[in-house]
Amino acid sequence: MSLAIFGASFVHRVNLLLLVFSLMISAAIVSARMGRRQMRNVVARRTFPTLVPVGRPFTTLVAVKSNIHRPIIGLSLGEVSADSRTPLPNEVRVTEILPGQTAQLPLVRTFVKRGSYRLGVLRLRSDYPLGLVRWQSLVPVGAEQPVIVHPALGKMQPLGRQRLGIQGSGEGKPQTGLLEGIDEFRGVRDYRPGDSSRLIHWRSTARRGSLVVRELDPAAGRGILLVAYLVSARRSTNDRLVDELLSFVSTLVMDVSRDPTLALTLLIVGKSPVVIRGTINSQRVSTYLRALAQAQPTSEKADLDRARHLLDQTDTRDRRYMIVSLDGISPPGSLVWDQLPSRRLLPPIVLNASAGDLTPLWIPPGRLDRPV
Numbered sequence: 001m002s003l004a005i006f007g008a009s010f011v012h013r014v015n016l017l018l019l020v021f022s023l024m025i026s027a028a029i030v031s032a033r034m035g036r037r038q039m040r041n042v043v044a045r046r047t048f049p050t051l052v053p054v055g056r057p058f059t060t061l062v063a064v065k066s067n068i069h070r071p072i073i074g075l076s077l078g079e080v081s082a083d084s085r086t087p088l089p090n091e092v093r094v095t096e097i098l099p100g101q102t103a104q105l106p107l108v109r110t111f112v113k114r115g116s117y118r119l120g121v122l123r124l125r126s127d128y129p130l131g132l133v134r135w136q137s138l139v140p141v142g143a144e145q146p147v148i149v150h151p152a153l154g155k156m157q158p159l160g161r162q163r164l165g166i167q168g169s170g171e172g173k174p175q176t177g178l179l180e181g182i183d184e185f186r187g188v189r190d191y192r193p194g195d196s197s198r199l200i201h202w203r204s205t206a207r208r209g210s211l212v213v214r215e216l217d218p219a220a221g222r223g224i225l226l227v228a229y230l231v232s233a234r235r236s237t238n239d240r241l242v243d244e245l246l247s248f249v250s251t252l253v254m255d256v257s258r259d260p261t262l263a264l265t266l267l268i269v270g271k272s273p274v275v276i277r278g279t280i281n282s283q284r285v286s287t288y289l290r291a292l293a294q295a296q297p298t299s300e301k302a303d304l305d306r307a308r309h310l311l312d313q314t315d316t317r318d319r320r321y322m323i324v325s326l327d328g329i330s331p332p333g334s335l336v337w338d339q340l341p342s343r344r345l346l347p348p349i350v351l352n353a354s355a356g357d358l359t360p361l362w363i364p365p366g367r368l369d370r371p372v
Helices: 002-040 158-164 202-208 239-256 285-293 301-312 331-337
Strands: 042-047 051-053 057-066 072-080 092-097 103-110 115-117 121-126 135-139 147-150 187-190 212-215 223-229 263-269 274-276 319-325 349-352
Touching: 042 072, 042 121, 051 285, 057 072, 057 092, 072 103, 092 103, 147 285, 202 212, 223 239, 239 263, 239 285, 239 319, 263 285, 263 301, 274 285, 274 301
Parallel strands: 051 147, 223 263, 223 319, 319 349
Antiparallel strands: 042 057, 057 103, 072 092, 072 121, 115 147, 121 135, 187 212, 263 274
């Protein structure tokens, strides 16, 4: 009798376990089907700036919506690394996205080194509806532009603007520092308050009986030749010094870009030298920053020869001439500039980063963040 009771009890328990197990399997199957259906109908698209400063939070906005008339529930958004250099953002979880609604989800990360980066593939995860099954989907992003992380920007000191002859940049004032040694003009016009007395055309003034000034050609008369000299005589290059030099040059480029009449020629003497020419403005400044973001130091003579060839093709007439170097101009590097004095360049301004020449001219980005 007791054996029969035990057997019935055992069978009852087994049936309960089978029932619970069947319910769990059924719930998992239903959850998997519903989760799979949701994931197949989720659409994600991201947008991001392709030029950002180093050391600042970088935000990628991902627009997520549903193609079905049901809310999106239990969704997590992240990214799969494209390479070990690209930092991954923190995963973002969204509780619910209503039908017909598009959620803008931010993925935030910080790039600690300048350069060119490829973002990874978007990854969507869902544990909808019961959390028993997690679905993952990788969203194809197409041929996106790489993110260019440019050097951090500081702020030019008034002394630096005066020393470099750009004290009026961006302030609506005449840039008298850039007018020395210029004797060519494209015409004359009436004197305006703020014009330099050195621009007065005395013959026309005497003829008209009122002050007349020369009107300079901005492309040739207000030009700067800026050289970032990334060649070091030392065996090993100080990365911190390279970043400081490029940060200073980037800050100077941004300061000059506030005056759209200036022509800036930037020559980067480093690995694979590059030259950028033209009238700089707020729209074109990104071209200069992109080149500085990817600049690398060199010790190869072939790179110096390429830089000299680029300089030979550059119009240096009536240019204010600045060289920002890591630790001075090495003897091989001085050969690059041999022909310049005969091409009507103004006296050069040579700055040695390792000697502390940059310190009084600007406020580095690290000091801008400190409380006063």
